[in-house]
Amino acid sequence: xISPDDPHVPRMLRYxxxxxxxxxxxxxxxxxxxxxxxxxxxxxxxxxxxxGGGALGVILGFRxxxxxxxxxxxxxxxxxxxxxxxxxGRQAVAYLSVGDQHQDRGLIRDTQRRLVYYQIAYVNSLRxxxxxxxxxxxxxxxxxxxxxxxxxxxxxxxxxxxxxxxxLIQDGCDRGWLGAIQLGLLDNGLTELANAQGxxxxxxNTPTPKHYDSFFRLLVHGYCILLPxxxxxxxxxxxxxxxxxxxxxxxxxENIGRDLEHPFDNSVHDVAMTSLCRTIEINLKQYLGExxxxxxxxxxxxxxx
Numbered sequence: 031x032i033s034p035d036d037p038h039v040p041r042m043l044r045y046x047x048x049x050x051x052x053x054x055x056x057x058x059x060x061x062x063x064x065x066x067x068x069x070x071x072x073x074x075x076x077x078x079x080x081x082g083g084g085a086l087g088v089i090l091g092f093r094x095x096x097x098x099x100x101x102x103x104x105x106x107x108x109x110x111x112x113x114x115x116x117x118x119g120r121q122a123v124a125y126l127s128v129g130d131q132h133q134d135r136g137l138i139r140d141t142q143r144r145l146v147y148y149q150i151a152y153v154n155s156l157r158x159x160x161x162x163x164x165x166x167x168x169x170x171x172x173x174x175x176x177x178x179x180x181x182x183x184x185x186x187x188x189x190x191x192x193x194x195x196x197x198l199i200q201d202g203c204d205r206g207w208l209g210a211i212q213l214g215l216l217d218n219g220l221t222e223l224a225n226a227q228g229x230x231x232x233x234x235n236t237p238t239p240k241h242y243d244s245f246f247r248l249l250v251h252g253y254c255i256l257l258p259x260x261x262x263x264x265x266x267x268x269x270x271x272x273x274x275x276x277x278x279x280x281x282x283x284e285n286i287g288r289d290l291e292h293p294f295d296n297s298v299h300d301v302a303m304t305s306l307c308r309t310i311e312i313n314l315k316q317y318l319g320e321x322x323x324x325x326x327x328x329x330x331x332x333x334x335x
Contacts, residue, residue: 045285053281054270054273058270061266061269072262073263074259075260076260083253090280096287097286101290101291101301104293107230108301110225112309115153116310118219118223119145119314120317123318125208138202138207144198148194152192153310154168155188155191157304158187161294161300165188166182188227189224189227192224196220199216199217234294237291237292243291254276257273257276298333302334305326308324308327309326
């Protein structure tokens with residue numbers, strides 16, 4: 031995710047520099063041919079171009095609204111993952127208690143820690159799955175080597191970690207460390223996390239149809255080609271400036287809409303899942319009373335991952 035503190039105009043210029051440069055070259059060619067070689071046939075009436083530009087702006091606005099809604103749903107789902115991760119971690123630490131079984135104090139403390147570290151491993155494995163990365167290296171601080179090796183053959187590592195959490199919670203209930211109500215609350219937290227994971231996987235595995243994207247790109251590029259032809263009769267030598275400015279707007283809108291459609295593609299427009307996972311890690315380790323906490327993720331070259 032691009033940081034709000036990053037200067038937007040330079041990044042946007044780098045974002046569309048190649049098509050904008052080609053448009054500028056074409057603008058200059060049209061101006062030279064029209065002004066110096068008197069190729070008057072190149073000029074187009076500007077009224078149809080103005081109407082077409084208005085219609086294209088409306089279409090791009092609708093497309094970007096749909097794209098942002100898709101991105102925002104992904105961010106909302108990760109917001110739920112953050113909240114329910116805190117709930118599961120808090121409940122694991124608060125509800126697992128020794129009661130009259132003081133001899134189990136050390137074992138209960140170890141179970142609390144395992145549940146919290148499982149939850150941290152869960153969110154990091156989900157992040158890697160959504161970005162198409164190997165979760166193994168990211169799980170090393172939270173799981174033993176044997177556990178990581180046992181997860182390598184799993185098709186859905188995050189779901190398997192959650193299954194192991196459920197078994198560990200049930201074992202605590204069987205030992206008398208949890209009551210039925212507390213068991214239900216923890217299970218509800220795991221269910222909500224599974225629902226959020228399913229929503230993220232739906233967005234990831236249901237991309238926007240390719241022809242939909244190609245249609246908008248064709249419209250924008252075609253309109254940009256017509257821009258200097260509709261401006262050259264009225265602007266003359268200033269045509270490259272006017273055409274480049276309008277081209278900047280339309281090309282930028284088209285690119286933004288295309289990138290927002292893919293919130294889990296490990297690009298600068300991703301939901302900042304790495305930062306959210308680190309936030310969860312800090313919060314849950316604090317529940318355990320750990321003092322050695324990692325630092326929050328900071329933007330790298332204007333991008334918060």
